[in-house]
Amino acid sequence: MPSQHTATGSRPPMLDACFLGPYAENDNLLEKLVVEFLRDHVYWRRNFHPEDPIAIGTHAAHHPDYLAFAARMRRELHQLSAALKKSVPFHSPRYIGHMASDLLLPGLVAQILTLPYNPNNVSEDAAPVTVDMEVQVGLQLARMLGYAHDPAQPECAFGHLTSGGTVANYQALRLALALKAFPVALRAADVPELTLPEDDWSAFNLSPSASIALYAQWQHWLTQATAAERRHWQMRVSDARIEQSGLVGFFAKHSSLKVPKVLAPITAHYSWSKGCKLLGLGRDQLALLPERGMRTDVDALETTLERCLRERQPVLLAVAVLGTTEYGTVDPIDAVVSARDRFAARGMGFGVHVDAAWGGYLATLFRNEDGSLRTREAVAMGFQQFPSVDVYNAVAALGQTDSVTVDPHKLGYLPYGAGAFICRDHRAVGLLAEAADYVFHADTPKDYLNRYRSLGQFIPEGSKSGASVAGVYVTHKVLPLDHAHFGLLPANTIHHAEAFHARALQFAKAMAAVVHVMVPFVPDSNLVCVALNPVGNHRVATANTFVRHLHDELRCDPSRPLQDKQFFGSVTTLRPDVLGDAETQRILDALGLDMASLGEEGGDRLTILRHTLMNPYLIDAENGVSYIDMYFEHLATQVQRLLAG
Structure with missing residues (x-):
């Protein structure tokens, strides 16, 4: 078994086979794999029905039109x-800029290999192989998160891929609303023999687990009814559902209820605002909670929930973030x-719901090979600070959440785009089912694996690439989602972040005479931000201009050769309305900036x-190269250049 990581953070040898490499060192491996499986695809075509005649004769290759087309294609x-x-x-x-790096060879080759087959994972009719893979990917991710992942268990999790985290977050909103409103529809339909809540408020405020249990009870009741009764009650309940009447009709019928709120940290990704608008809830229903150190303020969450309960204001979701987009910080998911x-x-x-679009794969560090949760002491071995007690408790609580991106x-x-949505209990997904006779079949078996072979019934997309699914599935098979396999990658990134x-703290001391430098937040994961301000300047606007000039030397400029750039980085901003007064004052004081200059x-x-x-090769011990040291040397040169000019 490979060791997870070493105290020095040296790169595990296995990782060298995972990537094409900064210098394309594994070009022979990639070329052999691509050519091997391209030839394999050719043979598959030739052996499908070998008795069929050749459709494109050898004479075609000499025709002027053929040659002209081939020439145009090659030229383009x-x-x-x-x-x-x-x-x-x-x-x-x-x-070292945005959330992108080199690509894992297993996923890259698997996607290239699958593309000529062109599977559409909307149903098994269009993708008999990769649909099954997608269901398995959902179970692989569920295991990583601590959800039940045995299809034999009634409460087994379910997951599917999306184009990215934004669509996965939409799916979370969609499922949460369906689950919240369904008990109200059962009451409105007056279904007999079910144990229903006593009023609409109680029905609309069941816990997700209680709503799923009620939905399962309803499904079982239908199996006991006659065919005629089943059709009658299905239609009656369907007519009462929010999906039938829409938000306007539903809340007009149930006037004692208010449109529910979505509670999210103020650092949440903008997809939550888009999702609330897309679903028809409206931007006003997204309540952004203040932060402490770029992590959700638990006291503010508690106060907001108390107010909602007092005002009988329903809450749809509380969103926590595992790895904020700007800072990589982790919300207190356990709280x-x-x-x-x-x-x-x-x-x-x-x-x-946990938006773990960035940090989700950090959970591999917390999983033993049998899927069980590792102790904090075991996870921390070899690291300097990771994981903090708060980060460990947050990740350990993932299995108790209702859904994750x-x-x-x-x-x-x-490769882009491969997001994923995973919910804790697959039974809830039945509330999202659509019917399209030309794609989905009424006689589809109801066991777990067969049920989801018509994925299009449950997912937002009407078409989706099976090639992307194959890339994820094969990667997870080659690198299982535990600390001894895939976990080697995020472990490497944490070492680099530490x-x-x-090195940033050393840089701050070395440059103290000319520029104030600070790391505003101790990193929870593998994003590190650095704030700078020239000594003697007290205005925020001037500090911003200085940092933007630094970034001009770190951003991609298509008008200049790439080799002109020594490093590539990104910028973000700290907003006083997000930080709060105390945090804003702390950071500005450390940088020598006046609070009065804000605005x-x-x-x-x-x-x-x-x-x-993210890059696995930031520290190259074999060649004695640290790109981290090189970066700060480059940054020092640019700071001196700007101050001198």
Whole structure:
């Protein structure tokens, strides 16, 4: 068994076989794999019905039109290849900007291999192989998160891939609303023999688990009814559902109820705002909670929930983030889960969704090979600070949440677009089912694996690539989602983040005479931000201009050769309305900036450098190269250049 990581953070040898490499060191491996499976695809075509005649004769290759077309195609492909050389060099350890890096070879090759087969994972009719893979991917991710992942268990989890985290977050909202409103529909339909809540408020405020249990009871009741009774009651309940009448009709019929709120941290991704608008809830129903140190303020959550209960304002979801987009910080998921359970006992149920689009794969570090949760001491071995007690407790609570978003195309090192949505109990997904006779079949078996072979019934998309699914599935098979396999990758990134953080503090001391430098937040994961301000300057706007000039040397510029850039980074901002007064004052004081200068033109927020430490080759011990050291040397040169100019 490979060791997870070493105290020095040296790269495990297995990782060297995982990537094409910064210098394309594994080009022979990639070429052999692609050619081998391209030839295999050709043979598959030739052996499908070998008795069929050859449709494209050898004479065609000599026809002028054929030759002209081939020449145009080759010319345009060369043009494309040339244009793509201006792309961002995500593969390079000199790239420490956004959430992208080199791609894992298993996923890249599996996707290339699958593309010529062109499966559409909307149903098994269009993708008999990759649909099953997608169901398995959901179970792989469920196991990583701590959800039940045995299809024989009634409460087994379910997951599917999406184009990205945004669509996965939409799916979370969609499922949460369906689950919340369904008990009200059962009451409105007056279904006999079911144990229903006594009023609409109680029905609308069941916990997700209680709503799923009621839905399962309804499904069982239908199996006992006659065919005629079943049709009657299905139609009656369907007519009463929110999906039939829409928000306007539903809340007009149930005037004692209010449209539910979505509670999310103020640092939440903008997809939550888009999702609330898309679902028809409206932006006003998204309540953004204040933060402490870029992590959800638990006291503010508690206060908001108390107010909602007092005002009989329903809550649809409380959203926690595992790895914020800007700072990589982790919300107290365990505290949010605890609040859900306490308020459900008081008659106000809501779901908990974790937006782990960035940090989801960090959970591999917390899983033994048998899927069990590792102790904090075991996870922390070899690291300097990771994981903090708060981060450990947050990740350990993932299995108690109701749904999670994960992006394989981020910390899963897979091609865009591969997001994922996973819910704790698959039975709830039946509330999302659609019917399309030409795609889905009424006689589909009802056992777990067969049920989801018509994925299009349950997912937002009407068409989706099976090639992306194959890439994720094969990667998870080659690198199982536990600490001894896939966990080697995020472990490596955490080592790099800790090294970067330490080097940033050294940089701050070395440059103290000319520039104030600070890391605003101790990193929870593998994103590290750095704030800078020239000594003697007290205006936020001037500090922002200085940092933007630094970023000009760190951003991709298509008008210049890529080789002109030594490093590639990104920026983000610190907003006073997000930080709060105390945190804003702390950061501005450390940088020598006046609070009074906030609000001036160009100074309503503080611009800072943002670094994503994903690349496995940031520290090359074999060649004695640290790109982290090189970066700070480059940054020092640029700071001196700007101050001198």
